[in-house]
Structures are given as C-alpha cells and as structure tokens.
Amino acid sequence: xxxxxxxxxxxxxxxxxxxxxxxxxxxxxxxxxxxxxxxxxxxxxxxxxxxxxxxxxxxxxxxxxxxxxxxxxxxxxxxxxxxxxxxxxxxxxxxxxxxxxxxxxxxxxxxxxxxxx
Amino acid sequence: xxxxxxxxxxxxxxxxxxxxxxxxxxxxxxxxxxxxxxxxxxxxxxxxxxxxxxxxxxxxxxxxxxxxxxxxxxxxxxxxxxxxxxxxxxxxxxxxxxxxxxxxxxxxxxxx
Numbered sequence: 001x002x003x004x005x006x007x008x009x010x011x012x013x014x015x016x017x018x019x020x021x022x023x024x025x026x027x028x029x030x031x032x033x034x035x036x037x038x039x040x041x042x043x044x045x046x047x048x049x050x051x052x053x054x055x056x057x058x059x060x061x062x063x064x065x066x067x068x069x070x071x072x073x074x075x076x077x078x079x080x081x082x083x084x085x086x087x088x089x090x091x092x093x094x095x096x097x098x099x100x101x102x103x104x105x106x107x108x109x110x111x112x113x114x115x116x117x
Numbered sequence: 118x119x120x121x122x123x124x125x126x127x128x129x130x131x132x133x134x135x136x137x138x139x140x141x142x143x144x145x146x147x148x149x150x151x152x153x154x155x156x157x158x159x160x161x162x163x164x165x166x167x168x169x170x171x172x173x174x175x176x177x178x179x180x181x182x183x184x185x186x187x188x189x190x191x192x193x194x195x196x197x198x199x200x201x202x203x204x205x206x207x208x209x210x211x212x213x214x215x216x217x218x219x220x221x222x223x224x225x226x227x228x229x
Contacts, residue, residue, distance in 0.1 A: 003161075031215065043208060043219035056216040090162065104150040104169075104212055108162040 002027065004109035006091050012115045018079040021112045025072050025093030032074040033106065034066060037088040046089075049074055078114075086116045119144045121211050123220035130199055131228050137184075138194045138223045140209030146170075150212040151185065153194045154219075157205040165207070168192065199227050 005024040013019050025032050033048040045058040049068035066076040072093075078085055092106035120143045130136040142151070153165040168176045168185050176183050180197045196203055204227045209220040 033215070033217070035219075042221040045217055045219075048215050050215070056214060058216070092162075104152070105164050105167060106152075106154075106217065108154075110161050 004091060004093050004107050006109035006112050008112060009110065010113045012117060013081050014117050015081055015083060017081050018077060019081060019114060020075055020077045021089055023074045023091030023109060026107055029093035029095055029107070030072050031094045032068055032072065033092050034076050035090040035092070037090055046076065081116045083116050086114060088113050119211050119213065119218050121209055121218050121220040123209050123223050125223045126221070127224045129226040129228055132199060132201060134199055135195060135197045136199055136225065138207055138225065140192045140194070140220055142190050142192065142211045144190070144211065144213070146213050151192045152210040152212065153183070154208045154210060155205045156208065166194065201227050201229060203227050
C-alpha cells in the first residue's frame with residue numbers, strides 16, 4: 001500500500017512569489033491535514049480537509065489556503081511568500097470516519113521543504 | 118485553547134537503558150486522543166503510541182508505554198531497553214475534532 005506522497009520535495013522561491021504544494025493520501029483515506037514545521041515554532045496545524053470540505057483550521061493568515069479534490073488529493077497554497085514561510089510542510093492522511101476503523105492515527109508524508117529567499 | 122508542553126528539549130541515554138519523556142497538556146475537554154509521534158532524522162514521522170482519554174488503562178506497544186494521568190493532564194512516554202534506532206525527535210500530541218496540537222518536541226539521543 002503506497003504511503004502519503006508529497007510533491008515537490010524541495011523548492012526555492014523568492015519573497016512575494018506564491019507556491020502550491022501537493023499531497024496524495026493513502027488510498028481509502030479521506031482526511032488530509034497540513035502542518036508547518038520550523039525549528040522555532042515546532043509543528044503547527046494549518047488545516048484539515050475531509051470530503052472536499054475544510055473541517056478545521058489553525059491560526060495562520062489568509063495567505064495560507066488549501067483545497068481537497070474528489071479523489072482526496074489535496075493542495076495547499078501560500079501566496080505573497082515571506083522569509084518566515086521557510087519551513088518543512090507536512091501532509092498527513094487518516095481514515096477519519098465514525099466506527100471501528102477510526103483510530104485517529106495520522107500517516108505522514110516526507111514533507112515539502114520550502115526555502116524563501 | 119488546548120496547549121501541549123514538553124519540558125525536555127533534549128535528552129541522551131545509554132543504549133539498553135530506560136528513558137521517560139514528559140508531556141503535559143491543557144484542555145477543558147473530556148474526550149480526546151493523545152499520541153506520541155516519532156520523527157527519525159530525515160525520515161517520516163510515525164506513530165509510536167496512542168491513548169484514548171476515556172480509557173483508564175495505560176497504552177503499551179512493545180517497549181513503549183505511557184503513564185496517562187487524566188486529572189493531572191499528564192501523558193509521559195517510557196521507552197524500555199532503548200535501542201540506537203530510537204534516536205529521533207519525539208512529539209506529544211493532543212487531538213480533538215480532527216485538529217491536532219503538537220508539543221515542541223524532545224530530541225532523544227541513544228548513545229552506544
């Protein structure tokens with residue numbers, strides 16, 4: 001069973017540009033969540049999608065947005081990039097449904113490392 | 118708002134020793150999940166162990182066990198017979214309503 005796939009793995013952008021990151025969840029998983037990981041702030045929750053609907057979001061500015069497609073793949077977008085947006089962006093998927101199969105466990109991808117110059 | 122605190126930024130122990138990582142959290146919720154995740158150097162984060170708040174029994178997974186004290190809002194992880202492969206960043210996490218809050222992490226070094 002393929003794991004969570006994130007693309008691109010590495011990218012370099014300049015201030016003011018925008019970036020789109022992609023996440024393909026494990027087959028059968030309908031929940032996708034995104035996290036920003038930095039040395040100073042640790043892991044911070046960005047947002048979570050289920051069946052193309054955002055169910056929860058963290059405390060990030062509106063420059064950070066996301067969406068989920070009907071096949072559960074998700075993208076996140078950061079507009080008007082700032083130096084402080086340099087981070088590892090992690091995506092995680094989970095089954096997230098009522099019932100015995102819902103363990104709450106997240107399955108993480110390897111991340112997309114964004115450098116803003 | 119929920120918060121998760123890991124008071125030990127970094128720890129080192131000898132191989133085969135037992136080590137305990139601390140985690141406290143703050144919430145007004147009664148039902149929730151708690152997790153310990155492990156992030157090895159340059160590798161994916163994986164689940165170590167999970168605990169459902171309504172269960173009084175402490176979760177165990179082979180060499181990993183937790184001490185869950187709901188009233189004290191404490192959720193420590195004990196690693197027995199530590200191995201070199203346990204070297205990693207360990208994150209304590211709280212989850213409620215599909216939103217997960219992570220602690221800042223404890224970097225654990227297992228020394229040969």
